[in-house]
Amino acid sequence: MRDRTLKYLLILPAALIVLGTTIWPLAVSLVTSFRDWRLTRSLAPGPFIGTEHYVIAFTDDPDFANAAMVTALFVLIDVTITVVSALGLALLLRRAGVLQSLTRAVLILPFAVSPALVGISFRFMFNAEMGVFTWLAGVLVPPLQNFVWLADEWAALLVLVFSDAWRWIPYMTLVVLGGLAALPKEPEEAARIDGATELQVLRDVTIPALLPVLAVVAILKTVFALKMFDQVVTLTGGGPGAATTTLAYLVYSIAFRWYDMGYASAVAWILTAILVFLAIWYMKLILRKPGQT
Amino acid sequence: MSPARRRKLLWQAVESAILLGALFLILFPILWMALTAFKRPVDLFGLTFLFTPTLDNFRAIFAHPWNIGHTLLNSFIVAAATVAISVPASTLAAYAFSRFELPFKGALFFTILATQFIPAVVVVLPFYLLFRDLGLLDTVYALIVVNLAIVTPFATWMLKGFLDAVPTESEEAALVDGATRLRVILDVVVPMIWPGVVVTAVFCFILTWNEFLFALILTRDDAVTLPVGITRFRTERGDLWELIAAAGILISIPMFLLASVIQRHFVRGMTGGAVK
Amino acid sequence: MAEVILRNVTKRWGGFVAVRDQSLTVKDGEFMVLLGPSGCGKTTTMRMVAGLEEPTSGDILIGPNRVNDLPPRERDVAMVFQSYGLYPHMTVADNIGYPLKLRGVRGAERQRQIEAAAAKVELGDLLHRKPRELSGGQRQRVALARAIVRRPQVFLMDEPLSNLDAKLRVSTRAEIKHLQYELGVTTIYVTHDQIEAMTLAHRVAVMSQGEIRQLDTPEAIYDRPADLFVAGFIGSPPMNLVRGEHASGVFTAAGGLRAATRIAGHRGAAMLGIRPEDVTVAPAGAGDLDASVYAVELTGDSVLVTAQAGEARLIAKADRAWRAEPGTTIGLKLDATRLHLFDADTTRRLNPE
Numbered sequence: 001m002r003d004r005t006l007k008y009l010l011i012l013p014a015a016l017i018v019l020g021t022t023i024w025p026l027a028v029s030l031v032t033s034f035r036d037w038r039l040t041r042s043l044a045p046g047p048f049i050g051t052e053h054y055v056i057a058f059t060d061d062p063d064f065a066n067a068a069m070v071t072a073l074f075v076l077i078d079v080t081i082t083v084v085s086a087l088g089l090a091l092l093l094r095r096a097g098v099l100q101s102l103t104r105a106v107l108i109l110p111f112a113v114s115p116a117l118v119g120i121s122f123r124f125m126f127n128a129e130m131g132v133f134t135w136l137a138g139v140l141v142p143p144l145q146n147f148v149w150l151a152d153e154w155a156a157l158l159v160l161v162f163s164d165a166w167r168w169i170p171y172m173t174l175v176v177l178g179g180l181a182a183l184p185k186e187p188e189e190a191a192r193i194d195g196a197t198e199l200q201v202l203r204d205v206t207i208p209a210l211l212p213v214l215a216v217v218a219i220l221k222t223v224f225a226l227k228m229f230d231q232v233v234t235l236t237g238g239g240p241g242a243a244t245t246t247l248a249y250l251v252y253s254i255a256f257r258w259y260d261m262g263y264a265s266a267v268a269w270i271l272t273a274i275l276v277f278l279a280i281w282y283m284k285l286i287l288r289k290p291g292q293t
Numbered sequence: 294m295s296p297a298r299r300r301k302l303l304w305q306a307v308e309s310a311i312l313l314g315a316l317f318l319i320l321f322p323i324l325w326m327a328l329t330a331f332k333r334p335v336d337l338f339g340l341t342f343l344f345t346p347t348l349d350n351f352r353a354i355f356a357h358p359w360n361i362g363h364t365l366l367n368s369f370i371v372a373a374a375t376v377a378i379s380v381p382a383s384t385l386a387a388y389a390f391s392r393f394e395l396p397f398k399g400a401l402f403f404t405i406l407a408t409q410f411i412p413a414v415v416v417v418l419p420f421y422l423l424f425r426d427l428g429l430l431d432t433v434y435a436l437i438v439v440n441l442a443i444v445t446p447f448a449t450w451m452l453k454g455f456l457d458a459v460p461t462e463s464e465e466a467a468l469v470d471g472a473t474r475l476r477v478i479l480d481v482v483v484p485m486i487w488p489g490v491v492v493t494a495v496f497c498f499i500l501t502w503n504e505f506l507f508a509l510i511l512t513r514d515d516a517v518t519l520p521v522g523i524t525r526f527r528t529e530r531g532d533l534w535e536l537i538a539a540a541g542i543l544i545s546i547p548m549f550l551l552a553s554v555i556q557r558h559f560v561r562g563m564t565g566g567a568v569k
Numbered sequence: 570m571a572e573v574i575l576r577n578v579t580k581r582w583g584g585f586v587a588v589r590d591q592s593l594t595v596k597d598g599e600f601m602v603l604l605g606p607s608g609c610g611k612t613t614t615m616r617m618v619a620g621l622e623e624p625t626s627g628d629i630l631i632g633p634n635r636v637n638d639l640p641p642r643e644r645d646v647a648m649v650f651q652s653y654g655l656y657p658h659m660t661v662a663d664n665i666g667y668p669l670k671l672r673g674v675r676g677a678e679r680q681r682q683i684e685a686a687a688a689k690v691e692l693g694d695l696l697h698r699k700p701r702e703l704s705g706g707q708r709q710r711v712a713l714a715r716a717i718v719r720r721p722q723v724f725l726m727d728e729p730l731s732n733l734d735a736k737l738r739v740s741t742r743a744e745i746k747h748l749q750y751e752l753g754v755t756t757i758y759v760t761h762d763q764i765e766a767m768t769l770a771h772r773v774a775v776m777s778q779g780e781i782r783q784l785d786t787p788e789a790i791y792d793r794p795a796d797l798f799v800a801g802f803i804g805s806p807p808m809n810l811v812r813g814e815h816a817s818g819v820f821t822a823a824g825g826l827r828a829a830t831r832i833a834g835h836r837g838a839a840m841l842g843i844r845p846e847d848v849t850v851a852p853a854g855a856g857d858l859d860a861s862v863y864a865v866e867l868t869g870d871s872v873l874v875t876a877q878a879g880e881a882r883l884i885a886k887a888d889r890a891w892r893a894e895p896g897t898t899i900g901l902k903l904d905a906t907r908l909h910l911f912d913a914d915t916t917r918r919l920n921p922e
Binding site for chain 2: 619620621640641642644646647648650651652653654655656657658667668671672712715725
């Protein structure tokens with residue numbers, strides 16, 4: 001068989017899978033988002049109502065406004081902490097040493113833990129009566145001795161960030177380490193010979209050269225933070241109140257607590273639109289580098 | 294001691310302190326859950342490292358009513374089947390993307406990448422309705438299908454990265470030596486990127502094994518997988534933390550082992566070769 | 570064994586023309602070298618013969634057959650790649666035997682042919698190694714053995730020596746020449762190294778920007794370069810080229826250079842070319858022109874003298890005992906029988922054959 005026929009046959013199975021498992025549901029969700037379809041009333045799809053769901057979401061739904069706010073806060077704190085910590089940790093881990101190689105060796109562990117398990121474990125460790133982190137916080141900062149972390153709106157959000165950062169910072173540190181290893185050594189050595197202090201080398205040479213990698217880390221972390229769902233379910237349940245109800249969790253609540261498929265699809269598509277925008281940005285970033293597609 | 298030397302030692306001490314702190318933060322939650330798995334319920338409040346260890350928790354989760362063995366089997370079936378379907382399909386597609394000119398190649402490949410950015414919750418809504426109509430809710434088949442959505446684009450992206458890094462000369466040599474294109478793929482390409490195939494398969498296995506949202510929405514009893522299974526220990530009578538910890542160990546140990554196997558390639562996973 | 574004919578072959582990638590309307594006949598048993606700088610289209614030309622690239626237009630014939638539509642496996646050619654293209658997961662024996670395996674040669678017969686090919690390139694005791702356990706030179710031999718194990722109609726070699734160190738390159742070059750002589754297989758050999766081209770080829774095709782600039786024997790290409798490109802590309806150090814005016818058989822350039830060219834019927838801007846070995850050093854005033862020494866470099870068997878004459882800088886090859894301080898005025902003598910004259914506009918050679 002000639003290559004010009006064969007190449008289509010080669011992509012066919014994967015194309016069918018992507019078409020059936022991603023494109024189709026996306027299309028159906030989009031169509032559903034323009035319908036009034038509440039499973040509590042009828043199992044059959046309801047009538048088309050135009051863009052009403054989108055209008056409601058943006059103008060007349062405090063739950064959506066709250067979830068958008070919570071998501072934005074979560075993403076902002078989570079991404080900042082992750083990028084800064086991953087960069088700092090990676091810079092410390094460049095050097096050879098027992099402590100360094102030990103730390104490098106355990107960096108992959110958190111990412112291999114199921115996010116749902118991470119959430120439930122942190123729930124246990126921040127438990128009011130027997131949480132080891134609750135106790136530890138009380139020892140380190142006495143006023144926090146009887147603080148119930150998951151009952152406080154801000155604290156719950158911070159615990160959620162902590163659990164997600166725990167899983168992602170080590171992974172992103174590995175990514176930054178990979179970027180550091182790929183940097184040529186000569187510019188740093190030249191800067192040192194030219195008389196720069198270590199801090200100046202870092203500020204003027206290393207970090208500028210690392211910016212593309214840091215951008216990859218920041219965008220990817222933003223994407224995964226926007227999608228974050230598992231820990232909300234197992235750690236905070238979206239609470240207290242709706243203090244940790246992110247957009248992804250809100251979609252779930254609308255669809256499977258209130259069974260409003262139409263509105264859930266609309267909110268899901270708003271989230272999707274944001275993510276696709278980020279995807280385009282990300283693609284541009286990584287495809288710009290020659291030789292790496 | 295010279296001031297320069299003193300400054301250097303001080304800085305090294307600070308570095309070591311930060312690294313020790315990082316090590317503690319990374320390892321402590323894992324260690325604490327591992328200890329909890331061997332505690333009796335009365336020891337849970339102790340916050341102590343000194344207790345009489347017991348295997349009762351592991352016995353309990355495998356016994357009635359928890360029957361975690363069944364959940365474990367579901368997790369394994371779903372992850373293994375997803376990998377077995379998606380990795381071969383992805384390998385062929387990645388080869389075509391890596392080696393041939395295709396019409397709309399850029400757009401096609403962008404679609405494949407972009408699907409990784411789509412929130413799983415938007416994909417699961419139509420599938421929930423479809424599987425409900427087909428009577429496939431709470432079956433492993435439903436889970437396998439939706440997991441393919443996550444894993445296939447991801448595997449294609451990852452394998453293309455491996456293929457792009459392999460020089461094409463050996464393949465061309467085989468073509469000139471008299472092999473057909475399919476033969477080249479089997480005889481030359483697959484053996485050459487075999488480590489990449491293994492890494493991809495392991496990565497996809499980990500992703501599927503840890504997947505929570507699909508399982509939460511599409512299963513109820515029969516087809517529950519481990520990540521949803523652990524939430525079952527939060528009962529009306531309270532949270533059975535020692536059982537959660539024991540089940541957590543059961544989920545995590547195989548993933549730790551797999552992750553160590555592919556450690557060197559771990560970074561490639563999510564970044565798709567953007568960072569080596 | 571067969572001739573290879575390219576008839577008006579063009580290869581385009583989008584707007585980029587890699588090979589432009591190329592016609593070339595490689596005779597049966599001939600050793601043809603395609604020589605040129607990187608990006609000149611030489612490798613693309615070879616890959617179209619192999620069937621690894623499809624020509625945009627034109628015909629490619631191997632023997633009597635038009636092979637444009639045949640996949641590589643049906644063209645009966647063997648190829649040695651620049652980085653050898655070995656199968657990293659197979660042993661040396663399996664690498665060499667793979668073309669036989671694909672053709673259904675079995676068991677003992679295959680083994681016998683593998684061993685014969687391996688013996689020919691002195692690989693006999695390495696048959697059970699993997700490519701990664703071999704040195705660069707040994708890998709090169711595996712690639713050669715894999716090419717000769719079946720008697721193909723055409724050998725294609727894509728810069729096969731460029732990844733070897735200098736010493737090994739010289740000895741392997743001789744071995745390739747001997748192998749081709751012994752087997753008598755039509756061979757197309759791509760290189761950017763003019764020494765390889767001069768030493769190996771029956772005929773050399775010098776290429777630039779997708780076109781053949783000159784197709785001739787190594788001697789003819791060296792002695793009678795067809796245009797400025799070939800003149801500048803062949804020879805090390807390269808031919809001296811001086812810009813000036815040509816009229817009534819006399820070339821004049823700024824800086825006092827005058828040379829009789831004995832070429833009638835050309836007037837206008839021209840380039841005079843002369844190889845360093847055809848320029849001799851003389852005392853000031855005793856040569857065809859005077860020049861100031863710029864640098865003196867000992868190469869071992871001779872001394873290269875770079876001298877400034879007006880705008881032009883000329884290189885002369887002097888006896889290895891010759892020395893002078895930079896700035897010294899010397900005379901340069903040009904061998905009048907070895908002058909090359911090129912039209913400055915068309916770049917074509919003006920000397921009659």
